[in-house]
Amino acid sequence: MRNNRLFNLSRWRLASYYAGVMGLILGLCGLAVYEMTAQDHWRSLDQELTSLAGTLHDGLEPLLQQPGQLEPSVRHILPNLCIGPQACPRPPQRIHILNATQQPGYYVRFLNLNGQLLATAGENPPGLAFERETTRQQPLTDQRGNRYHQVSLQLKTATGQPWGYLKVGRSLVEYDHHLHSIQAFLVWGLPTMMLVVGGASWWLAGLAMEPVYRSYQQIQQFTADIAHELRTPITAIQATLETTLSAEPSPEEAYSTLQILKRQNYRLTHLIQDLLLLSRMDLQKVNRSQFQACCLNDLVSDLVEEFSGSALAAGVALSSKLDSQEPIWVRGEEEQLYRLVANLINNALHYTPAGGRVQVMLGSDKYQALIQVQDTGIGIAPAEQARIFDRFYRVDTARSRQQGGAGLGLAIAQAIAVKHQGSLTVESELGQGSLFIVKFPLFSIA
Known part of the structure; x- marks a missing residue:
């Protein structure tokens, strides 16, 4: 089969179609896995920050008396809080909320109603925007290009007056690293898988075409055999006729010629009947009833x-x-x-x-x-x-x-x-x- 150009071309086409379809399926599955993983991680981060911000919101509002002023009792909830418009000169790597230590990368910001910074805790991302209203679905980026996810809540005093804004955020370094790992796997893994799929496609195409090739060879051999078997009696008939017609035959010679033609005709008829019998047995459905x-x-x-x-x-x-x-x-x-x-x-x-x-x-x-x-x-x-x-x-x-x-x-x-x-x-x-x-x-x- 390797030396047959027609079957090699068909095998290449079959392998290409199979590899192309498998590549498309693997690519779509890879993109789907990537999107689902990214959305799942983002949803987990958002729920975590929302829960943390809600805990701080519920714990701080009963302690707030005057709009824009942080009471000393707030430190019971945030022990490492730095009061003032300037960030802590040496911010700790972790923040402590209700005596519970959070993972690195978190920060807490307090803003008054005018959007001015009142206090900070945790990380200090340089150049990170602290507007009063932020979009939770869009990450924020600091001057160093690091991304952060932030949740913003409005705080009220114990009497229900607007106090200011609470910002709780977290670094997306681990999130981005995880996504980059998946991207690297897709970028390098999919081509590798396609090479494996291509080799498997070539092998499977060969297996699929092997019976077809054997049938093709049998048909070729069958055709050649039929031509050879038919040629022998036809050649004998042609030679006998040419010999007889080349000269005026006697009655005995004419009778001998007819006998030869009869034998060759019988041979042709017998061969054709056998071929028709085999053909009918191959095509007809057996009715054993x-x-x-x-x-x-x-x-x-x-x-x-x-x-x-x-x-x-x-x-x-x-x-x-x-x-x-x-x-x-x-x-x-x-x-x-x-x-x-x-x-x-x-x-x-x-x-x-x-x-x-x-x-x-x-x-x-x-x-x-x-x-x-x-x-x-x-x-x-x-x-x-x-x-x-x-x-x-x-x-x-x-x-x-x-x-x-x-x-x-x-x-x-x-x-x-x-x-x-x-x-x-x-x-x-x-x-x-x-x-x-x-x-x-x-x-x-x-």
Whole structure:
């Protein structure tokens, strides 16, 4: 298949389509995972900050007396709070809220109603905007490019007057690092996966096309064999006609020419009938409800009697052996079963030299009927036994052609056996003869 340009091109296309579809699916899945992870982390951060800001809001409002003024009691909630418009000169790495230590990166800001900074706690992001109203879905960025997520709440005094604004924020360094890790995995992982998918696609395309290629080879071989088989009789007919027409033939010569044409026409007709039979058996759906009961005892006896003349002419002893006198019945088409056994006997006679013998044996076990055709012919080499049921295949080409065989007999026999839910196998040793075994399901006549 590798040397066939048509199949290589088709394999490349199939592998490309498969890899492209898998790449699109993996890409969409990667983007979906990235978006879902980013949204999930952002939602978790927002809920965390909202909860923290709500805790501070609920704890601070009862302590606030005057708008824009922080009472000393606020330090009970935020022990490390720095009072004043300026940020703490050396801010701690962590903030303490109600004696609970938060992770690094948090900050708390208090602004009055005019937006002026009153106090800070925690981180001190340089250049971070502290407007009264901030958009919670849009991160803030400081002068160093670090991003922060911030939640803003309005504070009121204990009497319900507006006091100012509370800002609670957190650094997004860990969040961004996590997203960058996922991005790096997608950027480098997807191409790597595509290489693996591409290799797997090429391998799977080869596996998928292997049966197609074998069928293609069989069709090519079948076509070549048909052309070769048809060419032989047609060439003989053409040569005979040209020879006869080149001179005025005598009645004897004309009669001889007609006999040659008759033989070649018979050979062509027989070949075409065999091909049509195989074609019908390949295409037709088997309707076993139309099968009838067939007695194999009568079938074998009739065939041995029919071929006795041919065996005598070939100098081969043909005999039959019935293991039981009880009738053995199977379901099927009697004409085709007759053709199957006839092909096996004819094949055995062709490949058995003078002085040999062919025996047809009929028996049965509990579930199956067995027909065995044994000969003392030339035998079949082990390497050829797997191919003898191929169409147009011959073990001894010269001998088959001399006797008019086209190499379809065993192929037809096997097709008939399969059609009748049976099997056809061979046991052979080169130079010692062959044994063909046919098995059919038994049919009981009640």
